[in-house]
Amino acid sequence: MNDLFLLAPVLIVTLTGIIVLVMDLFRSPEASGGTHLAWLSALGFAAASAAAIRMWPGSQAPVEGWMSALSVNAFTLFFWILLPLIAAFSVLTATGFDRENNLDHGEFYSFHAFALAGMMVMVAAVELFSLFLGLETMALAVYALVAMRRTSARGAEASIKYFITGSLASALLLYGMVLFWGETGTLRLDELGRVLSAGQCGPILYAAAGLVLVGFGFKIAAVPFHLWTPDAYQGAPTPVTGFMAAAVKAASFAALLRVVFVAMLPELFARSFTFVDLAIAVAVLTMTVGNLLAMHQEDVKRMLAYSSISHAGYLLTGLALVPQLGSGDASLRFVNGAVLFYLATYGLATLLAFGVLARLGRGGDESTTLERLAGLATRRPGLAALLSLALLSLAGFPPTAGFFAKFALLRELVVVGRGKLTILVVIALVNALFSVYYYLRPMVAMYMRKAEGEEPEEIVSPTSSFALILAALGVLVLGLFPGRLVGVSDQAARTVSYKVARGLNDGSLGALAPFAAVQSETDPKGVGASAAVQTGSGDDAVGGR
Amino acid sequence: MMSATPLSWYLLLSFAIFSIGLLGLLIRRNLVVMLMAMELMLNGANLALVAYARFRGDEAGQVMAFFVMALAAAEAAIGLALVLAIYKHFKTLDVDRISRLNG
Numbered sequence: 001m002n003d004l005f006l007l008a009p010v011l012i013v014t015l016t017g018i019i020v021l022v023m024d025l026f027r028s029p030e031a032s033g034g035t036h037l038a039w040l041s042a043l044g045f046a047a048a049s050a051a052a053i054r055m056w057p058g059s060q061a062p063v064e065g066w067m068s069a070l071s072v073n074a075f076t077l078f079f080w081i082l083l084p085l086i087a088a089f090s091v092l093t094a095t096g097f098d099r100e101n102n103l104d105h106g107e108f109y110s111f112h113a114f115a116l117a118g119m120m121v122m123v124a125a126v127e128l129f130s131l132f133l134g135l136e137t138m139a140l141a142v143y144a145l146v147a148m149r150r151t152s153a154r155g156a157e158a159s160i161k162y163f164i165t166g167s168l169a170s171a172l173l174l175y176g177m178v179l180f181w182g183e184t185g186t187l188r189l190d191e192l193g194r195v196l197s198a199g200q201c202g203p204i205l206y207a208a209a210g211l212v213l214v215g216f217g218f219k220i221a222a223v224p225f226h227l228w229t230p231d232a233y234q235g236a237p238t239p240v241t242g243f244m245a246a247a248v249k250a251a252s253f254a255a256l257l258r259v260v261f262v263a264m265l266p267e268l269f270a271r272s273f274t275f276v277d278l279a280i281a282v283a284v285l286t287m288t289v290g291n292l293l294a295m296h297q298e299d300v301k302r303m304l305a306y307s308s309i310s311h312a313g314y315l316l317t318g319l320a321l322v323p324q325l326g327s328g329d330a331s332l333r334f335v336n337g338a339v340l341f342y343l344a345t346y347g348l349a350t351l352l353a354f355g356v357l358a359r360l361g362r363g364g365d366e367s368t369t370l371e372r373l374a375g376l377a378t379r380r381p382g383l384a385a386l387l388s389l390a391l392l393s394l395a396g397f398p399p400t401a402g403f404f405a406k407f408a409l410l411r412e413l414v415v416v417g418r419g420k421l422t423i424l425v426v427i428a429l430v431n432a433l434f435s436v437y438y439y440l441r442p443m444v445a446m447y448m449r450k451a452e453g454e455e456p457e458e459i460v461s462p463t464s465s466f467a468l469i470l471a472a473l474g475v476l477v478l479g480l481f482p483g484r485l486v487g488v489s490d491q492a493a494r495t496v497s498y499k500v501a502r503g504l505n506d507g508s509l510g511a512l513a514p515f516a517a518v519q520s521e522t523d524p525k526g527v528g529a530s531a532a533v534q535t536g537s538g539d540d541a542v543g544g545r
Numbered sequence: 546m547m548s549a550t551p552l553s554w555y556l557l558l559s560f561a562i563f564s565i566g567l568l569g570l571l572i573r574r575n576l577v578v579m580l581m582a583m584e585l586m587l588n589g590a591n592l593a594l595v596a597y598a599r600f601r602g603d604e605a606g607q608v609m610a611f612f613v614m615a616l617a618a619a620e621a622a623i624g625l626a627l628v629l630a631i632y633k634h635f636k637t638l639d640v641d642r643i644s645r646l647n648g
Contacts, residue, residue, distance in 0.1 A: 136616050143623050153634035157643050160627045171586035178590045182597030
């Protein structure tokens with residue numbers, strides 16, 4: 001019974017999906033518009049998010065359910081709040097697009113719900129097999145979403161490419177897990193961590209770790225496993241692309257962080273040199289390759305796909321944030337709060353960008369190329385302004401949330417890296433500068449060029465406008481007043497750690513953790529103080545069952 | 546009863562099946578064959594699961610194997626549906642000739 005209450009947000013989402021499907025059955029075929037279905041699913045997702053907010057703070061003892069497979073702590077709840085909100089925005093911004101493309105059926109919305117339910121299981125899992133099942137539930141629903149436009153050859157092509165790389169990733173992940181289970185007899189992340197740190201790490205376990213990490217590499221589109229991303233993102237229906245870029249990426253990152261920090265930290269980070277260098281190398285490659293390829297794209301949708309690859313690179317520096325530390329420094333064994341903050345703001349800005357792109361071009365004819373964007377500012381000044389805001393946030397300009405996220409992440413690299421990560425910081429900064437070029441190109445097109453020939457039309461949809469304006473407000477508010485979210489993401493991040501479980505240094509954590517320092521600067525009201533007090537409890541890795 | 550065959554033999558076989566699947570997926574260009582290769586990879590993992598389960602005397606592995614089978618079925622269903630959609634649009638199943646998206 002208790003378990004069911006714990007899972008309330010996931011159950012609400014699943015139920016929403018089923019209700020939407022059933023309601024769709026009773027819709028007469030000639031009735032036009034599934035906007036009410038979009039609203040219904042958005043409300044369901046919002047309710048799930050609200051339920052997760054009510055369960056916050058996850059400061060009590062770690063709450064585990066379902067045979068210790070899922071853990072509902074602050075980290076889990078952070079994503080249980082974030083992911084349904086992303087999904088809600090995404091279905092609302094999809095309404096106009098769906099009408100034009102004949103997608104506004106129950107399936108479209110319920111697949112969002114099922115994908116979301118999978119993600120929520122995935123971010124809550126503290127046991128590899130549950131994580132895998134959550135991931136597959138998500139992936140299967142998203143494959144279908146990508147292929148949803150039955151008349152579109154590009155949609156089918158995008159989906160098959162996504163499906164093949166996705167299933168390859170799952171198979172690698174699965175084989176890695178099987179090896180872990182066979183060699184250690186457990187799939188619980190904390191127990192795996194203990195076994196691995198005991199130091200009997202044979203070649204099979206290294207192979208298992210490698211397979212699992214490569215599997216995740218595909219999922220988060222890290223270079224060199226990124227080749228599917230531009231095609232899948234470009235061919236998918238635009239609102240689905242936004243959902244993939246924001247939600248799927250956030251959920252995969254959350255799961256990756258948990259696996260790396262709870263299970264693999266001791267073995268792969270503490271002792272071995274190569275893994276650290278490898279993580280940094282992949283981060284650098286990912287951000288650089290993503291940026292370079294984004295530069296000359298003529299289609300904004302495809303450009304944003306490459307931009308999402310480069311953002312994955314920035315996020316991957318979060319993995320590099322740990323290892324530089326000396327072994328006695330417990331604070332650095334946490335996931336860094338700046339990474340979660342970055343994920344949230346990046347998700348919001350990406351949703352906004354794809355939400356606007358979804359409005360361009362009528363009758364299933366997407367006009368997202370730079371050429372077709374020309375003159376948008378005179379035709380639809382509102383849409384142009386919203387898209388500009390999203391691009392500025394992605395580029396990291398000051399009043400937006402993206403600026404603060406980049407600032408916090410780089411600051412962490414400087415402070416936590418203690419000078420050893422300077423090169424990484426410089427590379428990230430140079431990358432951020434170069435990325436400004438391609439983020440400004442669409443704005444130049446919208447504001448400074450006139451449309452040539454026949455002017456493309458835009459989709460009119462009040463529901464979508466409403467959601468877009470909300471998202472834009474979010475981008476601005478989080479940029480101007482980041483304190484609250486910083487506190488929350490910091491608290492959430494600290495519940496995923498390795499060393500704290502072993503009782504190292506609990507008392508001084510608040511003082512040691514640099515992200516807490518940023519937060520007390522920006523948030524004098526003391527969200528930070530409470531976050532510091534609660535560290536260590538609600539921990540994934542607290543021993544024993 | 547423990548069988549006389551040692552665990553490592555099962556693991557080698559499972560690894561061989563998995564590798565054949567992986568190579569098939571990377572090398573073959575026909576979508577249906579690629580789907581079959583994918584199934585091979587999952588079944589390789591499954592064989593390792595049940596072998597480990599038997600030798601460890603831990604039934605959890607058998608249970609997980611059932612989940613993997615269900616998953617493989619779901620994946621095959623979606624995969625075949627996509628293959629049909631691809632054939633409808635492109636009139637070919639050769640992945641090298643399926644490309645309308647590019648930068």
